[in-house]
Amino acid sequence: MRSVERVRDDACPGGRGHTAVVVGSDDGLLDVVVPWLEAGLAAGDVTVLSCAEETAELLRSAVGAPDTELLSDPRVALRGARAPDAVVATRRLLDRAAASPSGSLRVLGAPEFGPDPRTWREGQRYESVVNDLLAGSPLDALCFYDQRQLSAEVVASAGQTHPHLLLDGVRVASAGYLPPAQYLPALPLPREPMEDGPPLFAVDGAEELAPLRHQLAAVLATCVPDREQVGDLHLAVSEIAANAFRHGTPPVSARVWASPDRVVCTISDRGAGFADPLAGFQPAHGDDLSRGGMGLWLARKLWDHVDLVPGPGGLTVRLSSPLH
Structure with a gap:
């Protein structure tokens, strides 16, 4: 049986932040994510899924929560939206969360990186800039990087664009994290x-x-x-x-x-x-x-x-x- 206490926030007081976790199977995803979602619902957070619809259905079934409680907004993870619109969508959810029992927003995201290095770069930029754009917001964002679907290069970038990583159910500081002012200029810009x-x-x-x-x-x-x-x-x-x-x-x-x-x-x-x-x-x-x-x-x-x-x-x- 999964336990909410498994996800500890040893390196992230208050349980808020921008965190990445790498998964390689549906079972691995459920083991990590379900306790985290249950904790958000129990706390009264506005809790949102931003991932493929089939994954959202899998998670709703595992949590046992209807879509009126476990909301869905694919735009936050660049699914059907470009970066400026994803930022606007997140801020509107933060406005909604302000009236919730906890006053906080919890978002589970599977960022859309696309099929090639050109599109990877846009996703990597977005994952980096949100650390500054949404700094100080009552937001706990957990991004899962699925090794079955993403390139090794994209998976490796998670540690550079997220201040925290979830390892064995414990949130820890990412040793490879770079703030946007350092990370963005270092991204390669090949010619078209x-x-x-x-x-x-x-x-x-x-x-x-x-x-x-x-x-x-x-x-x-x-x-x-x-x-x-x-x-x-x-x-x-x-x-x-x-x-x-x-x-x-x-x-x-x-x-x-x-x-x-x-x-x-x-x-x-x-x-x-x-x-x-x-x-x-x-x-x-x-x-x-x-x-x-x-x-x-x-x-x-x-x-x-x-x-x-x-x-x-x-x-x-x-x-x-x-x-x-």
Whole structure:
């Protein structure tokens, strides 16, 4: 019989934090996770599953809790959502938890990393930045990394992006943890393969923002068949171009590459770029969108992959997405 007392918080007073656990079977998952979920329900936490629906059903059955008690929100773990929207979803759950008996939120997550290193990087970034974005919140998040589904590289990154690990039912400090300001710059930023070929569109030394925006709209319209997607992609790249003109150092350059299933766009200037590792994961000025500061945030909301690539000649913002 499983015991709630098995999960001890020796290195995390109050039982709150961002913790990872590695599992390799359904039984191993249940042994670790069920006591942790039961503890949250017993304490009156708002308790949420953010994982594949079949896993959620397995856990509900094992806990014996209906979905009215053991809630589900896949977005928190990047399932059907990009990082800025996952952060918003978590904050809304925190607002809901504020009215709960404990005032706390407990989230079990199986982060979505996708099929290749490009998508792994987005998941790893998110797992890192939430440590700062949600610092001080009444949140206990346990992320399980399933060795049957994730690459060895992704599993190994759990210790770098989580301040705590769950080992044999005991929460301990992760010796390999790196705060976002150290972890994010160390992530590799390989070139997109299309960057090695000729661009569909190229401009160097753009003199004004408005003509560049029109040019980008025209080229995206030729290579992005979905009208809604082309509107979203153009809105975001226009804001990145605006940032380059307003806050960067001229000259401003732009490139677009396209294939039948993917589009890549870069905006470059001679500036030093963003020092804040959290840039773009939330609006620069918080909830007051009237103050601006939304360019990189919109890009992360509307493009699948956003890379800030510093170089000796300045900063390049690289945007890429699969085509719908």
